[in-house]
Amino acid sequence: MAVALAKRELASSSSRGEDTRQRLIEAGLKIFGDYGFEGASTRMLADAAGANLAAIPYHFGSKEGLYRAAAEFIVENCGRDILPTISKIELALEGKKPARKDAATLLQELLERFSTIVVGSEFADSFASFVMREQLQPGAAFEILYEGMMRRLTEACAKLLAIVLGRRRDDEKILIRTQTLLGQVLVFRTSRATVFRQLGWREFSKEQIKAIQSIVRENVDRILAGK
Amino acid sequence: MAVALAKRELASSSSRGEDTRQRLIEAGLKIFGDYGFEGASTRMLADAAGANLAAIPYHFGSKEGLYRAAAEFIVENCGRDILPTISKIELALEGKKPARKDAATLLQELLERFSTIVVGSEFADSFASFVMREQLQPGAAFEILYEGMMRRLTEACAKLLAIVLGRRRDDEKILIRTQTLLGQVLVFRTSRATVFRQLGWREFSKEQIKAIQSIVRENVDRILAGK
């Protein structure tokens, strides 16, 4: 927190440099998300940021450097939304093992938070494409995304599920089932075009997000109820 | 059928033309899947097909024409695997409404067939990327994929689910839940990199596919059991 503040002060007090840097990262998020690494041109990036072409190699060394910086930006922003919940869960798991019922409640809370980010945030519109492209062809940015975001999410999810179903947390079946739980939420992003087409939607409205979350919650309840 | 046969005969009997065309489509499937439409160059495509650069505009009009042809190839090949099952279901739904239990059995059969394609076929390695990119940025090829493949799958799935849960088949909740069912399977493709990382897998082996299918089946059983 203190570091972030210091950064901001540095940005506003010093030169335009840090400001250009920030605008380039935000433009990178959108442009790389829309067109992919190869499809995005440095001209698009510079234009979207209102910056000069040469500012990219200057601030980030290369187009790829900007790409990595965008991945780090995603991790930081998602972190703001979901890390508090994950930290709470990790803390609860550190002490004596939570009761089955409490673990189920925590798991539902985690999934609701997750779905709010995945379908509910307009920020997700930019970074969802970015992340999906890295799933297709994992590169250096995938490491940043996985270590900074996905690992803690899937591990927290798996540990809670293990408690609820009464199994060891590194049981392969638990890990597979963890993915099926997350998949129920993720599908609304990864198959967005199909979902919109079939449901006649053109966006995720507040009501639709609630409907999705309600059904996921119901499904998960039923899955957790099984022995 | 007679048309397909006639085409094949024409291909083998006539000139190299039809053969080059076929090799370009198969190369397109792989190259477009790996690099995306923009990322794939006509030189890569021609090299992978063992064809000349100029053969692409000659046979398909343009690079985009080859792209569309690849989408049609996907529809045809997926169709071979899953259309018989879908047709069987559509037939069963045409007559008098199947019993709840029978609908559940058909739904499980459909999902197993679906998961076999999604995670189990080596053909999927190529076309999964192709389809995912179209979900990100739906273009002309998305129409081909949706109308030729996804529409009938999701509709069959939704109709069966409506019977099992005793609701109208155009109920929004049914359509949403349909997506969550498919999502449990799809996640193993769309988040492949994360799944492999968390589970320590490097491929989908026979045993792992069986494990996935078994857990999906269990989840779906529990979801369908709810009222």
Next chain:
DNA sequence: GTCTATAGTCGGATAGAC
């Protein structure tokens, strides 16, 4: 730090010989 201008590369499509 930011700009313009440019070098050097690679892209898709085409013309025309065979």
Next chain:
DNA sequence: GTCTATCCGACTATAGAC
């Protein structure tokens, strides 16, 4: 139908003025 050669546009990165 297939090939070679080539056009023309767009790309990333850099050099050097300010």
